[in-house]
Amino acid sequence: MVQAEIKTTFEAGPVTFTARHELWDGNIQDHADQGVSIVVQAEVNGEKTILLRFNCFDIERSYIYGPENPDLKSDGPMMLAGRTENSTGMGKMYRMDPTADGNPIGWTMKTIKKQLPEMLDRAGYPEIAKEIDLEVLADVVLELEASARELFVAKRNTVKHNRGTDIFEAGNIRFGLEMRRLPVGDGGLAIHVLTDVGGSTEKSFVEETEIMAFDLFWDGPHYHYGPRNKNHRIYWDRTLVTDYLGWVLDKIDGKKLGAMIERAGYPGIAADLDQDMIDAVLPALTTKAREMLALGESLTGHPGLPADVTPNLVTN
Template sequence: LDPTVTGNPLRWTMTQLRRKLPAMLGRAGYEQIALQIDPSQLMPTLDEVEAKACEMAISKRRTVRHNRGTDVIEAGNIRFGLEMRVAGQGDGGMAIHVLGDIAGQEIELLAFDCFRIYPHYHYGPRYKNERIYLDKTLVPDPFKWALNQFKGGKLPAMLTRAGYPTVAAALDEGLIAEKLPEVEARAQTMLSA
């Protein structure tokens, strides 16, 4: 769901269930079930579901706090942190941390986990943690894909989506372009080790 359009995704979902569940079931091919719904019994149950979902959204929220990387390359108001990460189930690989200073504290703004098995990236891993997995069929080399996002000028839009528009606005894209060969070379050295 796009929260820009829907507002709070949980609230939007519960509103749709309260108003349109029978129609949704009918459209999915379950007309007989839709006809058996008793709204007087459904509404209290949906209230319970919403209360539990709200509780879980707060208590079970998953955010991530990565290391900053073993090798850090300054690029104006951001830094690229590079790290060879080991994850569970034999996964792992190069991680690229895009770091910046917010209120005097270094914050990981974006993270690209270029893993062998489950490559993914995070928008705002520390607070927002919107994680997007890459399909290895479409993106066979996640590290190259991440670098191509930087080279293709996607960093400002990605930082804005992560919740850091002021960092995005202050980027020195010329300096970043100058630093990317160093990021790539250092990462390749780490990958070869």
């Protein structure tokens, strides 16, 4: 079945709205996050210019006045005189309050519909603000909102890895070890944290799900919170962390895994962890993991890296 492409660009008089999905990797773009950005653009001095930007992400919920306006001024309140930073420069960021403002896409659409002229004026573009037709804008916002909401769910980056070749049962979770190799040549030992969700284990519809993944790659080592859920991915600082397996084992041994699983979106699984059972399998898991690291070193010159590509369980 061929799926229709999602329309992402909409015009409303002098301005153009563009919605797109963005994936941020921790320590690459910024923090680990995913969501939809919405930018408002127009011609300024003959060049396409971003006037406003809205970040409607899982974590990052913010909006920026004049991100490309070098003349934008921002004076803080008198009570903070001398303590505000970036009083002039490219853009002024404000953050939505997730408690008071609710869903970031919903808040953004209501704000654009009601107060776009005021925001454009604040961003330093009063002449463009005067050209906005609120009736035309209201119709465009309906389409823009539908597009943004569809992008948020349809374009989310998630992944279904293999479960691993060596499995270690530990109560309500299990660990899977795998030697992985990507088509680009990066790879290494992967540690999959798995559990059964969607039904009791005797039901036919129960599904094993990877809730954490640690990819100890030689070039791009990283780990995933909820690979099939939010899939927030963080790359290690290779200056500070050089023993990736040691880092993972330290978190497991230090009883941090529960908090990590909860952050991944599985609080019920985290609540039912049995640390004694986890501790019991750690010695055997550690021994096997180090064997796989050594095997990769002998095969390819990189710890845990096999000679052949190992595709993910589901590629799309």
